[in-house]
Amino acid sequence: MRYMPRASAIREVATKPTLGPPAYVVLGMIGLGARSGYEIKQMVELSIRFFWTISQAQIYPSLETLERVGLISGRAEPRGKRPRRVYDITEQGNAELERWLSDDEPIPFELRDIALVKLFFAEAMDREQALALLVRVKERSEQQIVTLRHIEPAAELVDQQGNPSPLLTLRMGVAFHQAMIDVCAEFEPKFHARP
Amino acid sequence: MRYMPRASAIREVATKPTLGPPAYVVLGMIGLGARSGYEIKQMVELSIRFFWTISQAQIYPSLETLERVGLISGRAEPRGKRPRRVYDITEQGNAELERWLSDDEPIPFELRDIALVKLFFAEAMDREQALALLVRVKERSEQQIVTLRHIEPAAELVDQQGNPSPLLTLRMGVAFHQAMIDVCAEFEPKFHARP
DNA sequence: TTCTCCATGTAAGTAGTTACATGATTGG
DNA sequence: CCAATCATGTAACTACTTACATGGAGAA
Numbered sequence: 001m002r003y004m005p006r007a008s009a010i011r012e013v014a015t016k017p018t019l020g021p022p023a024y025v026v027l028g029m030i031g032l033g034a035r036s037g038y039e040i041k042q043m044v045e046l047s048i049r050f051f052w053t054i055s056q057a058q059i060y061p062s063l064e065t066l067e068r069v070g071l072i073s074g075r076a077e078p079r080g081k082r083p084r085r086v087y088d089i090t091e092q093g094n095a096e097l098e099r100w101l102s103d104d105e106p107i108p109f110e111l112r113d114i115a116l117v118k119l120f121f122a123e124a125m126d127r128e129q130a131l132a133l134l135v136r137v138k139e140r141s142e143q144q145i146v147t148l149r150h151i152e153p154a155a156e157l158v159d160q161q162g163n164p165s166p167l168l169t170l171r172m173g174v175a176f177h178q179a180m181i182d183v184c185a186e187f188e189p190k191f192h193a194r195p
Numbered sequence: 196m197r198y199m200p201r202a203s204a205i206r207e208v209a210t211k212p213t214l215g216p217p218a219y220v221v222l223g224m225i226g227l228g229a230r231s232g233y234e235i236k237q238m239v240e241l242s243i244r245f246f247w248t249i250s251q252a253q254i255y256p257s258l259e260t261l262e263r264v265g266l267i268s269g270r271a272e273p274r275g276k277r278p279r280r281v282y283d284i285t286e287q288g289n290a291e292l293e294r295w296l297s298d299d300e301p302i303p304f305e306l307r308d309i310a311l312v313k314l315f316f317a318e319a320m321d322r323e324q325a326l327a328l329l330v331r332v333k334e335r336s337e338q339q340i341v342t343l344r345h346i347e348p349a350a351e352l353v354d355q356q357g358n359p360s361p362l363l364t365l366r367m368g369v370a371f372h373q374a375m376i377d378v379c380a381e382f383e384p385k386f387h388a389r390p
Numbered sequence: 391t392t393c394t395c396c397a398t399g400t401a402a403g404t405a406g407t408t409a410c411a412t413g414a415t416t417g418g
Numbered sequence: 419c420c421a422a423t424c425a426t427g428t429a430a431c432t433a434c435t436t437a438c439a440t441g442g443a444g445a446a
């Protein structure tokens with residue numbers, strides 16, 4: 001995705017390297033009980049991947065950095081002869097996670113969807129093709145909702161156990177795509193009656 | 196944003212360099228009548244910036260590439276002594292834009308929003324802070340809607356002239372943020388009553 | 391035995407960013 | 419005359435990606 005500027009270079013040099021969003025995602029997942037890099041990747045795919053992704057190649061360097069600055073502590077726990085490292089969040093890690101979560105800098109909204117770009121330029125196509133694009137965008141959102149509904153029972157369970165956050169973000173996803181579907185449906189007639 | 200894989204490297208070597216999304220955005224904007232790099236940047240900010248951004252440092256190299264492969268044609272049109280280059284889309288450019296718009300590869304949906312990540316991890320904060328975050332996310336969407344409503348009259352005018360696309364994408368944005376607001380409002384009580 | 395999953399890590403590359411440099415024109 | 423806007427371009431950098439390499443463990 002996109003470049004998310006970290007704190008100013010000046011401050012970075014003056015104090016210590018600022019962590020980027022991927023490092024906080026890793027920290028948060030360790031805080032929620034993920035133990036290895038592999039488990040972090042799995043948890044991301046099952047939870048936040050609707051609005052955030054992280055590649056394996058980012059996770060391991062992040063774990064190293066987080067351990068170096070004392071926010072997590074790791075120890076070797078090999079499976080057979082294969083090396084493996086598991087981590088726990090430290091006191092400082094919890095404190096830093098909380099600080100990051102509650103820090104009140106404005107959070108810029110950022111959506112990057114080439115499908116909407118194509119819809120914006122749809123006039124450059126003929127009628128059938130523009131309509132086909134609109135239908136594809138609608139179907140894409142329908143598919144996303146199906147996927148999200150799949151993990152809904154798990155999120156509801158966690159909600160009943162007192163943590164509404166996963167259900168909240170899941171409902172965001174559903175509402176979001178439902179909104180896209182509704183707008184597509186609303187504009188379909190206009191896309192039918194065109195030169 | 197995010198890495199958007201272009202076509203396979205093999206094909207790229209075998210035939211000719213594949214254009215990435217930024218180049219098509221530039222091509223599309225030239226097609227809609229933008230003439231200079233500067234105008235492209237302005238048009239993007241006034242139209243698609245809700246779901247796509249492009250930095251000036253990307254625009255000029257894209258213009259060069261597009262001209263080299265014959266999709267746009269440029270000529271010098273200096274303002275005073277300062278050099279300036281203006282462009283028009285070519286026949287091939289129109290054809291390639293249409294091909295890209297109607298090509299039926301699946302378009303992956305991609306949202307990347309650190310605010311939702313923070314909401315997902317909200318349990319790590321205490322009640323007041325979690326609630327404050329929820330409220331901030333809601334207000335952020337309210338602000339986005341205000342901005343979008345601002346350009347709505349222009350989009351409606353273009354719609355009445357027979358091009359519904361800008362209004363469609365604008366309505367997407369509004370519906371999108373309204374969905375976020377609704378979900379935030381729905382979960383606010385749950386965030387009040389928490390340990 | 392061979393397939394899939396668990397698991398870690400690196401190399402090479404692409405995409406995108408900010409920050410800077412430069413200077414003309416227009417409006418107050 | 420000064421600030422804002424028009425306008426183009428580059429350098430240095432950060433973030434992130436894909437592809438690959440490696441290999442153990444368990445199941446079919």
